[in-house]
Amino acid sequence: MLTRLGDYYREALDGQIVLTKFLDLEEIKEINLLNKDGLKVYLYGGYEEAERVRAIVQLAYYEAPEPADFKIAIYKTEYNANYQTIGHRNVLGSIMSLGIERNTFGDIYINNQVIYLFLTEEISGYMIQNMPMIMHQRLEFRKVDAICDDEKNQEVTKEIQVPSLRLDAIIAKCLNISRAKAAEIIEAGNASINHLICKNISYQCQLKQIISIRKFGRITILENLRTTRKDRIVLLVGVYH
Missing domain, CATH: 3.10.290.10 (RNA-binding S4 domain)
Structure with a gap:
């Protein structure tokens, strides 16, 4: 639950641009309640179909934010599926072992032998530097601008x-x-x-x-x-x- 909803409302009405951490579906429902009284809520999670997203709350007449305004760092790695298959739960468990909060990173996107992580810029450096092994594999993550078109889930x-x-x-x-x-x-x-x-x-x-x-x-x-x-x-x- 978003305990700071009232704070976001007041700060945005005062003219501030409010950027949240990553929200789950229940929190997205709550943050959308702020689409009122001259405010507008924008959502983005690093790619179009993201489930976990960051929100920007601002005055409706402000210019709409760009993807860079959401301050999401995208990291990519490849792994050897012949050695061991890595799933969402494996990656999530390794990240959570760092002791960080779930709202500091968004979706874990896995397609074939490629993994993408969507992180808040504030935590990304610490997380990547301290990333533990995943399923006994030491993976090297590198920063990228977006998911490659040929690695997106096919419609x-x-x-x-x-x-x-x-x-x-x-x-x-x-x-x-x-x-x-x-x-x-x-x-x-x-x-x-x-x-x-x-x-x-x-x-x-x-x-x-x-x-x-x-x-x-x-x-x-x-x-x-x-x-x-x-x-x-x-x-x-x-x-x-």
């Missing part, structure tokens, strides 16, 4: 037919699971829409929204193509696993 584009734009229907169809299973995921707080947790299974989704499902991936509703004779909606969606 699979496909057409789906759903009876409505309900969240549970779209998740079920995209992930090839039952509506009951999709409802369980949503009601457990494991689904979010544009960074905001949604526990409403009947929520009506809209075009261009990003639906994130914890441990499953992300869905983007790209286009409403047509309606069939049986009144089923045909959507073009992008699915990231």
